[in-house]
Amino acid sequence: MLAPHPTWQDIAAEKKQTIDDKIPPEWRVTKEQLENKKVVDLPRTCGLMTDRELSITELSAVEILAAIQTQKLTAVETTAAFCKRAAIAHQATNCLSEILFKEALQQAAKLDEYMLVHGKPMGILHGLPISVKEHIKLKDTPATSALIAWANDASDEDALIVKTFREQGAVFHVKTTNPQTLMALETVSNLFGRTTNPHNTNLTCGGSTGGEGALLAMGGSPLGIGTDIGGSIRVPSAFCGVYGFKPTISRLPHSGLSGLSDGMQNLVGVVGPLARCIEDLELFCVAGLNQEPWKYEPSLIEMPWRPNTTTPQKLKIGVIWCDGVVQPHPPILRALKHLVSALEDDGHNVIDWDTSLHKEIYDITNEIYFLDGGAEYHQRLEEGKEPAVSIVKWLLDEKAVRSYTVEDTWNVNSRLDRLRTLYAHQWNTYDIDAIICPANASVASAHDESRYWGYTCVFNALDFPAAIIPVGTVEKTDTWSQFPPMSASSLNPKDEWYRSLYDDGKGPLRYEGAPVSIQITGRRFHDEEVLRITSRIQNLLLKKAAIGLVDQPIKSRQT
Structure with a gap:
């Protein structure tokens, strides 16, 4: 007798359980700690993080890279701290779509070994944990756009922005939730459920890069990769109190995304950063263009980042x-x-x-x-x-x-x-x-x-x-x-x-x-x-x- 075809409820329940099972028991917060509608401070108050871990996860991405390059921090120590904080953030807001803690720590160990052998970082993002919006392709993980139909379709390659960052030493520890079909300023789907705002869980975190907004607000990542075709980076950034940037079309790598209306040229989306300070927004742009991505994505303009750009002393x-x-x-x-x-x-x-x-x-x-x-x-x-x-x-x-x-x-x-x-x-x-x-x-x-x-x-x-x-x-x-x-x-x-x-x-x-x-x-x-x-x-x-x-x-x- 043939096994019954799984319902969408079965597929969603399995997905949520898979995510939950990857959170170590020792990183679990209590039910009582989740009762407050304001959970943004939970990593500091739950008693699970050491002072050292808190200090690491409250550095900017630029500061983390400087500390790793001067060997004040290791990639493993940094990654472990952000993995723990991301786990706490997920329990509070339901912001993660994939947990990659094991893979991230393995990659971080390789980077530490590289630093030990060569005495220099692999690239400008060496050892930096970076989170990735769910529909951006990360090899061997699904990019579902929060659709049940695509729930188990693993990507066979990285998106160009992921590949670019990986080659410069970035570590990818989590993927974050986006709404069903992506086309919403709220992050809710049958596949992942609802992601809430850490400042007030009665409110939305925004969308479609909502999981990133919630995660960054809780310090579970120093830098996140998002996308924007109508406000999908900017609204979650605004709703969650973090920094966000939508670049001009054809500046930063944009290939390698799942989603509906693929191939539509009437209005094109962009890849861009969510961060916790302005300097990290620029770091994202510098790293995104550092490998000359226009050689691999023909629609991009050959325009390197211009760090010495100035503005008038008195603005209009x-x-x-x-x-x-x-x-x-x-x-x-x-x-x-x-x-x-x-x-x-x-x-x-x-x-x-x-x-x-x-x-x-x-x-x-x-x-x-x-x-x-x-x-x-x-x-x-x-x-x-x-x-x-x-x-x-x-x-x-x-x-x-x-x-x-x-x-x-x-x-x-x-x-x-x-x-x-x-x-x-x-x-x-x-x-x-x-x-x-x-x-x-x-x-x-x-x-x-x-x-x-x-x-x-x-x-x-x-x-x-x-x-x-x-x-x-x-x-x-x-x-x-x-x-x-x-x-x-x-x-x-x-x-x-x-x-x-x-x-x-x-x-x-x-x-x-x-x-x-x-x-x-x-x-x-x-x-x-x-x-x-x-x-x-x-x-x-x-x-x-x-x-x-x-x-x-x-x-x-x-x-």
């Missing part, structure tokens, strides 16, 4: 208070207000940015995401005999409403190109250096409420590089009365719904503990300038905080 910056579609919640308005004040006090010129083009760009971007009317999404879900999770069902019902002919796609591309040209003209007219704006209309959303991504996807459509920096957390005084919206009346039903999420008189309590972050974006291929300006903005905020003029930015790492 556009500020987006509202994109004309959905008005930001009070904590974000407060952060923007304080940042603008700090910039002006420092002599920079800040102008209100005209967002009249944003709604049309947002609408066209949503068309491009579902040119086949969602047919491939439905097909893959049916192959796995699994239902769409709530947020994906809403997405398919709301956005995937029609199929486009080839001629239709030409029309979409033509309209988008016209808008890009108009936006370039606007930028030239005002001659700004950067734009500062929200990463989302909300701080970290409650589960299944992330339904607007206009503040990020517009810059995917324009192909502008963009960074995220954390600048504080939600405060009790973050109310509509203290920080009123730009328009007293709702702009549209979507804006009215978003306002209602905060308008029940309990907004600050509902989003308690959530990080507040700012997005900085600049011209296409001006990636280096965006990171320089981001660094200057952070230094300015730290200076102002030291004398009590603005809120203390989140410290994503301790040194």
Whole structure:
């Protein structure tokens, strides 16, 4: 008699059990320790990590590499510390899709031996643990895009970014969760379950690089590889209070990913970093280009990283208070207000940015995401005999409403190109250096409420590089009365719904503990300038905080 075909529930249960079984018994936290909705400090309070392990895992990636290269740390000791902290993070937030502790420690031992024999590191990432978003291919592990149908399809090779980093001495200790089909700003799937926000588990960690956001926030990795086609690096970074960077298309290696709409050229995603400081964002970019990846991925531009790029002493910056579609919640308005004040006090010129083009760009971007009317999404879900999770069902019902002919796609591309040209003209007219704006209309959303991504996807459509920096957390005084919206009346039903999420008189309590972050974006291929300006903005905020003029930015790492 033939064995019954496993159900999607069977496949998911086996996957979750496989992950759980790889956590050593001595690294288990108690049920009581997981009852608090704020778990971000659990690695420090659970009693499982030594002071030495805590100090290692709270160094930046740049600091870790320096310590390994001067033999103050070994690759094995560093990797073991991050493995333990990642295990704690997973138990608290469900952020891991693959655990590779054994393989990572074996690789770290080989790197230590190399250092002993040769007296020098293998490469600029020698001994650095790096986490990898689930759908990025890592040899001999699945890259499922959180689809049941692909649950057991192991990758036969590394993605180019993984290969590039591996050749420079990186150690890969975990893969992290992403949402079903990837196309969501929340990380939930039938295959892996729901990943929560370590600052408040009642809130989402964001998506689609949500597992990375949660893991980095808890210190389970010093550097993570993510992807972004509509905000998938920036939103988790903002929601979890870490740093993130979306580069220009064709700068960093992007080949070797699983996912739907493979081969779509109308709008292309990018690979980029999530980190715990700005210096580590740049380290990622330097390492990503260090092996001349354009020789292996023909779509890449031959443009090495330009470390000596400078920016004007006095900047001219556009500020987006509202994109004309959905008005930001009070904590974000407060952060923007304080940042603008700090910039002006420092002599920079800040102008209100005209967002009249944003709604049309947002609408066209949503068309491009579902040119086949969602047919491939439905097909893959049916192959796995699994239902769409709530947020994906809403997405398919709301956005995937029609199929486009080839001629239709030409029309979409033509309209988008016209808008890009108009936006370039606007930028030239005002001659700004950067734009500062929200990463989302909300701080970290409650589960299944992330339904607007206009503040990020517009810059995917324009192909502008963009960074995220954390600048504080939600405060009790973050109310509509203290920080009123730009328009007293709702702009549209979507804006009215978003306002209602905060308008029940309990907004600050509902989003308690959530990080507040700012997005900085600049011209296409001006990636280096965006990171320089981001660094200057952070230094300015730290200076102002030291004398009590603005809120203390989140410290994503301790040194």
